Amino acid sequence: MMRETDRRAMTEIAEQLFGGQTMVGRLRRVLVRPPDVASLERWREFGWRQAPDAKRLVVEHEEFCQRLADFGADVVYGRSPVGADPDAIYAHDLSLISDRGAIVLRPGKALRRVETVATAADLEAAGVPVVASLAEPECAEAGDLVWLDEQTLVVGRGYRTNEAGIDALRHALPGVEVVAVDLPHFRGPASVLHLMSLISMLDRDLAVVYPPLAPVRLIELLAEHGVRTIGVPDEEFDTMGPNVLALAPRVALAAEGNPETRRRMEATGVEVAVYSSAELGKGDGGPTCLTRPLIRTPGG
Numbered sequence: 001m002m003r004e005t006d007r008r009a010m011t012e013i014a015e016q017l018f019g020g021q022t023m024v025g026r027l028r029r030v031l032v033r034p035p036d037v038a039s040l041e042r043w044r045e046f047g048w049r050q051a052p053d054a055k056r057l058v059v060e061h062e063e064f065c066q067r068l069a070d071f072g073a074d075v076v077y078g079r080s081p082v083g084a085d086p087d088a089i090y091a092h093d094l095s096l097i098s099d100r101g102a103i104v105l106r107p108g109k110a111l112r113r114v115e116t117v118a119t120a121a122d123l124e125a126a127g128v129p130v131v132a133s134l135a136e137p138e139c140a141e142a143g144d145l146v147w148l149d150e151q152t153l154v155v156g157r158g159y160r161t162n163e164a165g166i167d168a169l170r171h172a173l174p175g176v177e178v179v180a181v182d183l184p185h186f187r188g189p190a191s192v193l194h195l196m197s198l199i200s201m202l203d204r205d206l207a208v209v210y211p212p213l214a215p216v217r218l219i220e221l222l223a224e225h226g227v228r229t230i231g232v233p234d235e236e237f238d239t240m241g242p243n244v245l246a247l248a249p250r251v252a253l254a255a256e257g258n259p260e261t262r263r264r265m266e267a268t269g270v271e272v273a274v275y276s277s278a279e280l281g282k283g284d285g286g287p288t289c290l291t292r293p294l295i296r297t298p299g300g
Contacts, residue, residue: 017127018294019099021150021176023201025296026248029074031126032291033091035061039084046086046111047190048283057279061089064275064290071247076294078122082115089280090289093141094119096169097294101131103172108139108160109192128294132172140165143194143289144183148225149204151176154218156195158183181215192284200244200288201227202252202270208232208261210242230264240277243286247273248299253287255280 017029037054044051069075082088087109094115096103102123107113120130134140144156153173155166157180170178186193199209199218207222210232222229232241241261245253250270254262255277262272280290 016295018097018101020097020293020296021099021147021153022296023147024203024246024249025298027068027071027073027246027293028297029076029294030068030291031076031078031091031122031294032061032065032068033078033088033122034058035089036082036084036086039086039088042084043086043282046283047192048086050282052086052279052282060276060278060280061290064280064287067253067273067275068247068291071253073247076126078118078126078292080118080121080125082118085112085114087112087283087285088115088118090283090285091119091292092289093143095123095292096142096145097128097292098131098173098176101129103169104130104133105140105142106134106136106138106165107141108158108162108165109141126294132168134165134168138162138164138168140169141194142292143192143196145169146195146199146201148179148201148221148227152221152225153178154195154221155180156183156198156215157181158193158195159189160192160194179217179221181217181221183215184213186213196243196288197240198242200242200246200252202230202244202246202265203249206230206250206268206270208242208244208265210237213237228268230261230268232258232261236261240281240284240286243288245287245291255286 065075104120139162141160144161146154166180198214201207209229236258239257240255241258252272256274
């Protein structure tokens, strides 16, 4: 039976428009950004793998958002103009939501810095106060930020998130332990390799991980916190096998095309739904990248 204190806490969160320092609480409200077809002509400049099919991309994004809505999430659309930026559909990277409000980040990818003003406007329009913003020389992208639990934020230090950005996050998150882990060079600064390219939390005690590139300190932290890991096979790393969106504890949304990773998740009791990402994934973005969770609550 739910304790009365837990019931009150859930009611208070539900009445808010933001909150939940977790990657795995039930997704109640989420910000997305529809694709701007005109911006897609810059796909090569932004490092997309191939030219996207604009019509199919729009359809895939609509279907993706419908999956979120069907699950019960309130889908909020960010529409502040950002110019010719195809990466803007990956709404996750520009902000971090804490229980105090939003922190607007400053991307390490310089082409995406035009998104910061639009992000702040979209968040405020959604009723989420901006409590901090990063400024030069600070850089951080939310793809490098993983809530291990409500008081522990793991940050990947690499080409997209620097030491100054990590220090700014520590200052903006009093009471939170911010633990930095070094990311590998991999394919260099021109390629996107976020911490969340290597790990997605599925529950407080379960994560999907690509071990060959995972930082040693990350593996140690997971063990210290009693988090069991599901390994992604080599052949499913480039198809975003490790990039999985938790809709609730042990309920996940994943890109199509990673059957072995899906089988391994389901073998541990994870309920997995998939979506078509043939076009959405051409910019190396998975389901976490496409979403900025605004509020998550405890429970399934």
